Amino acid sequence: MKYRIGIKAAVFLACLIPFGQLVFDAVTDNLGVNPVETVTRATGSWTLLLLLVTLGVTPLRKIAGWHWLIKLRRMLGLFAFFYACLHFTTYIWIDQFFDLQEISKDIIKRPFITAGFMSFVLLIPLALTSTNAMIRRLGKRWQKLHRLVYLTAVGGVVHFLWLVKADIRRPSLYGAALAALLAYRLFAYLQARVGAREARRGVLVSSRQGQGFQRPRPPGERTIPVASPETLG
Amino acid sequence: MLIKKPSDIKSSEITPKEIYLHRRKFLLGVTGWTATVALGLMASRSVSAAGNGDSRAKLEGMRKSPLSTDEPLNSYKQITTYNNFYELGTEKDSPARNAKYLVTRPWTVAVEGEVKRPKVYDIDAFMKLSPPEERIYRLRCVEAWSMVIPWVGFPLSALIKQAEPTSNAKYVEFTTLYDPKRMPGQRRAVLDWPYVEGLRMDEAMHPLTILAVGLYGEILPAQNGAPLRLVVPWKYGFKSIKSIVRIRFVAKQPLTAWVKSASHEYGFYSNVNPEVDHPRWSQARERRIGELFKRKTLMFNGYADQVANLYQGMDLKINF
Numbered sequence A: 001m002k003y004r005i006g007i008k009a010a011v012f013l014a015c016l017i018p019f020g021q022l023v024f025d026a027v028t029d030n031l032g033v034n035p036v037e038t039v040t041r042a043t044g045s046w047t048l049l050l051l052l053v054t055l056g057v058t059p060l061r062k063i064a065g066w067h068w069l070i071k072l073r074r075m076l077g078l079f080a081f082f083y084a085c086l087h088f089t090t091y092i093w094i095d096q097f098f099d100l101q102e103i104s105k106d107i108i109k110r111p112f113i114t115a116g117f118m119s120f121v122l123l124i125p126l127a128l129t130s131t132n133a134m135i136r137r138l139g140k141r142w143q144k145l146h147r148l149v150y151l152t153a154v155g156g157v158v159h160f161l162w163l164v165k166a167d168i169r170r171p172s173l174y175g176a177a178l179a180a181l182l183a184y185r186l187f188a189y190l191q192a193r194v195g196a197r198e199a200r201r202g203v204l205v206s207s208r209q210g211q212g213f214q215r216p217r218p219p220g221e222r223t224i225p226v227a228s229p230e231t232l233g
Numbered sequence B: 001m002l003i004k005k006p007s008d009i010k011s012s013e014i015t016p017k018e019i020y021l022h023r024r025k026f027l028l029g030v031t032g033w034t035a036t037v038a039l040g041l042m043a044s045r046s047v048s049a050a051g052n053g054d055s056r057a058k059l060e061g062m063r064k065s066p067l068s069t070d071e072p073l074n075s076y077k078q079i080t081t082y083n084n085f086y087e088l089g090t091e092k093d094s095p096a097r098n099a100k101y102l103v104t105r106p107w108t109v110a111v112e113g114e115v116k117r118p119k120v121y122d123i124d125a126f127m128k129l130s131p132p133e134e135r136i137y138r139l140r141c142v143e144a145w146s147m148v149i150p151w152v153g154f155p156l157s158a159l160i161k162q163a164e165p166t167s168n169a170k171y172v173e174f175t176t177l178y179d180p181k182r183m184p185g186q187r188r189a190v191l192d193w194p195y196v197e198g199l200r201m202d203e204a205m206h207p208l209t210i211l212a213v214g215l216y217g218e219i220l221p222a223q224n225g226a227p228l229r230l231v232v233p234w235k236y237g238f239k240s241i242k243s244i245v246r247i248r249f250v251a252k253q254p255l256t257a258w259v260k261s262a263s264h265e266y267g268f269y270s271n272v273n274p275e276v277d278h279p280r281w282s283q284a285r286e287r288r289i290g291e292l293f294k295r296k297t298l299m300f301n302g303y304a305d306q307v308a309n310l311y312q313g314m315d316l317k318i319n320f
Helices: A002-027 A033-065 A067-095 A100-109 A111-128 A133-140 A138-148 A148-163 A169-200 B017-030 B035-045 B076-081 B094-101 B156-163 B199-205 B256-261 B304-311
Strands: B109-114 B121-124 B132-141 B145-155 B170-178 B197-199 B210-215 B229-231 B242-250 B285-288
Touching: A033 A067, A033 A169, A067 A111, A111 A148, A111 B199, A133 A138, A133 B145, A138 A148, A148 A169, B076 B145, B076 B210, B094 B132, B121 B197, B132 B210, B132 B229, B156 B199, B156 B210, B170 B199, B197 B199, B197 B256, B197 B285, B199 B256
Parallel strands: B109 B242, B145 B285
Antiparallel strands: B109 B121, B132 B145, B145 B210, B170 B197, B170 B242, B210 B229
């Protein structure tokens, strides 16, 4: 148990490294020729990366069997939100200087900003409902609500893709990673449905075990209880 | 035309001390006695100098120009480490890092097409076509940042007069070197290489339009488009094509690299215009490099008095 607390603390500190780097570079005047751009890009990239890492927890748990990863998921998601807040603040403060008229025009007229703004807004309810108390209160609805993270991640990748002028290599890499993570979920979902149908027909399904995915389960049966703070914490 | 007073600020007063001292070190080096030590120091200290040993050599006989702005200059470091030059990489700092690959000698410039006197120039001869002038211009990038840069060059009109275009010549088309060895960015098809740009003949003949061969009184560094680049200060930066190998006079409007890449986003004219937004971002304001908050963008990048007459009667929203 102790080493798990150690892992959690280590991941917490690791997630703070990019922030620490930015603060250090700002203090030592090392943010480059266009510091605002450097900060915007770094915070945006870390938001996306942490979102992808958060979305990677479930597949890794199931494929590699590292179930203890679930203990890190909330923290990773909240760090994604933390970097998203820094990213958004840089935009409204330094870039637009709280010019609400300009900002709203931007959000309506610029598709890449529309996508980014949507993603940011969708992250807010997820962050607010990440406490144990909220997880208990929302019960089954909690998981439904938190599926919004898929939309947030898609919006984030689109935001990046629509922003670049010609070299789409980096946003494409994020896009490919996200596509793989979502494809895994779609595949698992379809397999579970097929499994459920077969189970209803009385087909023996135990032969499917150990093929990378969970044994298909009948509806209602789940590996993780939906609303248990123990497993979601 | 508005002729502004020449700048009374010497570049030496504005250049950051570190770079200024650095230049002295270089001069010490060439004058003889600690040549190797000084060059060694340079190579280790300055990425920009890598690859072309003479890239920080002084340009002789440079004159001031009344067309220069008197705004404070951006530093040599800012100008040479924050570049859009996709042939040397798509990140802002990659051109400076990859500058070493772009060897600029030997280099020829072909002047051809609808001209009475076509000629292939050796770059060193080309640079002597007209006496060098310092031109301190604002540069406004389509990405909404800007700088003030002390170029050294001569008016493009000087070359055009020598070449004697025929009456068929309506446009000038410029082409960048294509050589993936010297331009590693060309190994990926980010744009349809080689980069092509173009100007209408009256834009090309305009006194503000120059061919630049230097920066801060020295030979142009590779990342800024050595050995020869166009500078058209009232247009977005991407019109000012770098590392030119061909200047062709043509009858039809050239198909330029960015128009080819995304014609709904980039037009042939690409005049700086705060009223006409890029489809993906506003052009109303810009960040002057070195400043935190954005400032208003000026029509024709502040050169409206000199160039607005070129576009009389044209709808600049259509001809963006």
